[in-house]
Amino acid sequence: MPVLPVSRGPLSAALLAALSGPAPGLDDAEALRDVAVPSPADPFADEDLQLALYCAYELHYRGLDGVDAAWEWSPALLALRGRMEAVFEAGLRALVPDVGPAPSAEDVDLAIREIAAEDAPGLSQYLQRSATIDQYREVLVQRSAYQLKEADPHSWAMPRLYGAPKAALVEIQADEYGGGRPERMHARLFADTMEALGLDSDYGAYLDRIPARALSTVNLMSFFGLHRRWRGAIIGHLALFESTSSIPNGRYAAGLRRLGRDDEAAVAFFDEHVEADAVHENLATVDMAGGLIRQDPSLAGDVLFGARCLAELEGAWTGEVLAAFEAGRSSLLHPLERTPVAA
Amino acid sequence: MSDETRITAYRDGPLVVRGPFRLEDQDGGEIDPGREVVALCRCGRSRIRPFCDGSHKLVRFSAPSTREDRRIAARPAD
Ligand code: FES
Ligand SMILES: [Fe+2]
Ligand SMILES: [Fe+2]
Secondary structure, eight states, X not given: OOOOOOOOSXXXXXXXXXXXXXXXXXXXXXXXXXXXXXXXXXXXXXXXXXXXXHHHHHTTTTOOTTXXXXXXXXXXXXXXXXHHHHHHHHHHHHHOSOOOSOOOTTTHHHHHXXXXXXXOOHHHHHHHHTOOHHHHHHHHHHHHHHHTTTTHHHHTTGGGOOHHHHHHHHHHHHHHTTTTOGGGOHHHHHHHHHHXXXXXXXXXTTGGGOXXXXXXXXXHHHHHHHOGGGHHHHHHHHHXXXXXXXXXXXXXXXXXXXXXXXXXXXXXXHHHHHHHHHHHHHIIIIIIIHHHHXXXXXXXXXXXXXXHHHHHHHHHHHHHHXXXXXXXXXXXXXXXXXXXXXX | OOOOOEEEEOTTSOXXXXXXXXXXXXXXXXXXXXXXXXXXXXXXXXXXXXXXXXXXXXXXXOOOSSOOOOOOOOOOOX
């Protein structure tokens, strides 16, 4: 379980202070009413807001060390989370004001592919060609906010679906979770890569170093995943995620090999994603997203909205990391110690 | 799970195989896919053939999902 992080402003300070005490009763929805939620111009770059939201969501995953489990369903906390989500959602709507014409079940794969084609290869190309091992380690730390619970946010969608799109989602997730072999679970493969590069693979170990933009990409999935009304968006998110994975992961692996890291532990996560996501992409766009729209054409706009939101937040994140690397800066809030030199 | 094997041709992409199957080289040696559902490259550009690695998108591979017919109409006999 992650330990409580250090606060990044008044909102996260108030939330974390509350979480270190007992949860208020179920009849107390007002306990956090006086905690102010800011409305920054760019909510996705706001450290205070993204950290607070990340912690609120974490209660639904593996929890936070030392936090009363009753907080998960505290009406007071849900009310505060709802106010944070309103800011988050308004930010998304500002980024993606219009998704254009809603695709049919038969051509949603083309619509998703079109969004995927806009995916800027900047970061994966940089890693392939020029990154140092320390920059790789930073990217792993950034990604650990999601990858150590890889696939979990999309699993929230399962009970909200039925029939063909559900079968496709489960088919994908079974693979994400290692097909019955815990050592092949993608989150485990990611942990192995972290360890191979001298990092701590404990869940949440680096939370204090991970900037808002990386947290926002995880909050996006939790937001869509935890609200049934956004089931179209979480499906669209996964469809695009799977469609923008094989090629970048191939580049990530190539960069590690360029740096002399061809060992299984270091590269298995990336190699696995090249192959797995070449399968998942088809299931996710045609069978899952197409299947959902066939059942309920009114969700087609949400499917594209989810995909577009992913493209926006991911693009902003990779842009920030790349800018830091190109300027010779650390991309983290607090840099790591340099790679321990092998004796 | 059904014991029927299904092979689906995805538009502009691979052939996805589901169900029981054995993949082998021409000498009968097994090629272990390491997963239940596999994607077989049909664009020819993958770097991990016979599996698809997504390269079909980079090369803008185009093929219908249904059966293709590009046979040139026979010239009328004279
Ligand atoms: S069909 Fe995907 S790489 Fe050839
Ligand atoms: Fe994965
Ligand atoms: Fe995947």
